[in-house]
Amino acid sequence: MKRKIPAVLVTGFLGAGKTTFLNEVIREHQHLKMALVENEFGQQSIDQDLIVGMQSENVFDLSNGCICCSISNEFSLTLLELASKTGEIDFLLVETTGIADLANVIKPFYEDRELKEQYTLAGSVCLVDAANFDQQMSEREQQMQVILSDLLIINKTELVSDEELKAIEKKLTAWNGTAKIIHSSYGKVANFRLEAFSESVQGKLEKKMAEPVMFRLVKSKKYTTFTHEFPGTISISRFKYWFDYFAAINQREIYRIKGILFSEDSPNKVVVQSVGGATSYSEGSLIVPGETPNNRLVFIGKEIDFERIGYELDRYLTKN
């Protein structure tokens, strides 16, 4: 069977250091055959000229629209064409615009049948500008990029004090409690390995999900985070029957769902994710003998009807 090409989405605040980070990644991964899709909406793309150390035929500049909306078809077609050149790439990097709706960039990887056959979404990275944090975090696009990403890189750390850095990290954790958070200056991240990206962010997610829930319901002015737990092993097909439909019809209110499930039929936990109503299931770590099965789902959204979630889950998962 053909190996799927792992894809990493690189997003982040305007000027936060996405291109600088990508250059570092490319320099540190010369042993991999990589392709890069650049999306510079509404401007003459200059980022392509700023990318160094990569063969130009593997850099794709989609600058006549936004890959999250107006040229999403062109984006998918470019990826499919790339994948058809068997053996030419080991890894795909996608740099989105600072104002991209990340949900719409993630969704094709979960939903598009052809894309799913060729690619596996390893995860999303969000570059956060430490020097302009509060100002940029007031923008909805940035908030969503933080909520939807798996790895948050606080860049430009040399421009802020340790106290400011701690405060930024605390605020980011409040926005996205399951993402991995690391620091960098000029995009340099120690020991960042693309090959281990998926395992590393998934490991972090599982670890965070296993921690005791301090607050089941956290409400801020704009968003609500709600954690639902239920014990025992479950039928994943039965769960999917409920969850895929639930996520799709509630996509306006619920932006992100992440969960760890204990399946009746698998020795591994199941990691479930939903973004903008599209869902994905992947294999998690092995269930340790003696581990108590405790399924957990974290919902992030606007107006979450948490009583209904508990009620529906009970109803769908009850076998009798």
Ligand SMILES: Nc1nc2c(ncn2[C@@H]2O[C@H](COP(=O)(O)OP(=O)(O)OP(=O)(O)O)[C@@H](O)[C@H]2O)c(=O)[nH]1
């Ligand atoms: N002081 C400081 N400047 C940085 C750092 N990282 C990047 N820069 C500078 O910030 C500017 C923007 O960096 P880019 O890498 O182009 O940022 P970007 O996110 O790709 O920018 P857009 O694509 O325009 O949104 C450049 O002048 C970089 O040299 C950092 O860690 N510290």
